Amino acid sequence: MNIRENIPLSTLTTMRLGGPARYVAEIADKDDIKKAYAFASEKNLPTWIMGAGANTIGKDAGFRGVILLNKIRGTEIIKESPDELILKGMGGEIWDDFVAFACQKGYSGIEALSGIPGTLGAAPVQNIGAYGQEISQVITEVEAYDTHERRFVTIKARDMKMKYRETIFNHGPDAGRYFIVSVTVRLKKGTLAPPFYRSLQSYIDEHGETDFSPENIRRMVLIIRAAKLPDPSEEPSAGSFLKNVTLKSPAAIAAAKENGYPTYQKPDGSTIINSGWLIEQAGLKGQTFHGFRVSDKAALILINDSAKSYTDLSAARNEIKKTIKDKFGYELAQEPVEIGDKNED
Numbered sequence: 001m002n003i004r005e006n007i008p009l010s011t012l013t014t015m016r017l018g019g020p021a022r023y024v025a026e027i028a029d030k031d032d033i034k035k036a037y038a039f040a041s042e043k044n045l046p047t048w049i050m051g052a053g054a055n056t057i058g059k060d061a062g063f064r065g066v067i068l069l070n071k072i073r074g075t076e077i078i079k080e081s082p083d084e085l086i087l088k089g090m091g092g093e094i095w096d097d098f099v100a101f102a103c104q105k106g107y108s109g110i111e112a113l114s115g116i117p118g119t120l121g122a123a124p125v126q127n128i129g130a131y132g133q134e135i136s137q138v139i140t141e142v143e144a145y146d147t148h149e150r151r152f153v154t155i156k157a158r159d160m161k162m163k164y165r166e167t168i169f170n171h172g173p174d175a176g177r178y179f180i181v182s183v184t185v186r187l188k189k190g191t192l193a194p195p196f197y198r199s200l201q202s203y204i205d206e207h208g209e210t211d212f213s214p215e216n217i218r219r220m221v222l223i224i225r226a227a228k229l230p231d232p233s234e235e236p237s238a239g240s241f242l243k244n245v246t247l248k249s250p251a252a253i254a255a256a257k258e259n260g261y262p263t264y265q266k267p268d269g270s271t272i273i274n275s276g277w278l279i280e281q282a283g284l285k286g287q288t289f290h291g292f293r294v295s296d297k298a299a300l301i302l303i304n305d306s307a308k309s310y311t312d313l314s315a316a317r318n319e320i321k322k323t324i325k326d327k328f329g330y331e332l333a334q335e336p337v338e339i340g341d342k343n344e345d
């Protein structure tokens with residue numbers, strides 16, 4: 001296991017913020033997981049699990065503990081039949097490589113999740129979703145290291161309590177308890193059927209597309225994403241910075257509709273308002289707050305143009321949230337996690 005010292009969090013996160021992490025342990029196999037937790041416990045230090053840092057914000061003080069950087073690689077076909085593919089990938093695999101592999105084999109279920117930055121191990125943590133799909137729809141189980149019981153366990157999908165951006169891995173008493181070693185998904189042979197999620201459907205209509213095969217949906221999603229989402233290697237961001245608003249009651253849904261706010265019913269039955277729409281309507285698109293720019297292409301994305309500190313981010317966030325609260329009455333919640341917040345062992 002390779003352990004490095006005093007590594008700036010800004011180099012490990014796509015938002016490019018944060019002071020030094022005391023230790024960073026590179027996890028190359030299952031044995032390294034145990035070794036890294038033992039190392040932290042010997043030194044009585046907290047731990048934090050990381051993949052590509054695409055949904056993670058570092059704070060100015062850094063992290064005084066041990067970051068476990070997941071680099072466990074490998075993908076395995078568990079079962080392939082004319083109807084379905086059961087595919088298992090190790091947590092350090094790049095999510096989009098996993099998607100590309102499944103699409104190329106012609107199986108449907110994660111094609112709309114093409115192009116999401118980050119690792120496979122992080123994908124179930126916030127139940128990644130895009131263009132009408134979520135990993136919750138196809139995940140069957142994960143293998144994980146249980147830091148409480150100090151052993152490897154299998155967690156079935158039904159026990160993950162997956163909702164919009166929320167699971168047992170990032171919410172509630174077990175947040176941060178499990179190091180996800182591998183993820184298994186069940187995909188179906190076939191194609192998705194219209195109607196598609198708004199922006200995908202618009203693209204399809206505009207270009208007269210009729211091929212909805214996994215590979216072609218992937219191709220279209222990658223084009224749509226490239227046109228509006230910043231490439232983290234060129235423009236630092238953590239993707240959607242604020243979550244969509246989930247309307248929790250029929251009264252809230254009715255009120256939103258009465259106000260003319262566009263609502264969207266998700267496959268799980270819940271109804272949301274796209275927070276990007278709220279931000280855009282409030283006139284914040286393209287505006288800069290404390291070195292952070294609200295993307296003029298996708299209003300949910302905050303791009304770090306020139307900010308160097310978490311204090312700036314905090315100020316920018318508060319101003320944006322206040323504007324939305326004052327104008328629409330909705331309290332927006334931040335999507336990316338902050339190192340040291342909940343996921344400490």
Ligand SMILES: Cc1cc2nc3c(=O)[nH]c(=O)nc-3n(C[C@H](O)[C@H](O)[C@H](O)COP(=O)(O)OP(=O)(O)OC[C@H]3O[C@@H](n4cnc5c(N)ncnc54)[C@H](O)[C@@H]3O)c2cc1C
Pocket residue numbers: 014048049050051052053054055056070091116117118119120121122123125126127128129130169170178179180181229230231232237238239240337343
């Ligand atoms: C430009 C851009 C676009 C994006 N678009 C989308 C999108 O369309 N949809 C979407 O859902 N997200 C999107 N995201 C967010 C991000 O890509 C996902 O959340 C992704 O899953 C993060 O992967 P990561 O490896 O970078 O996770 P990290 O940021 O490293 O970690 C995220 C969380 O998962 C935990 N974690 C990481 N690995 C493990 C593991 N092996 N075991 C247990 N816990 C772990 C971390 O502790 C942390 O709490 C986008 C981000 C960017 C920068």
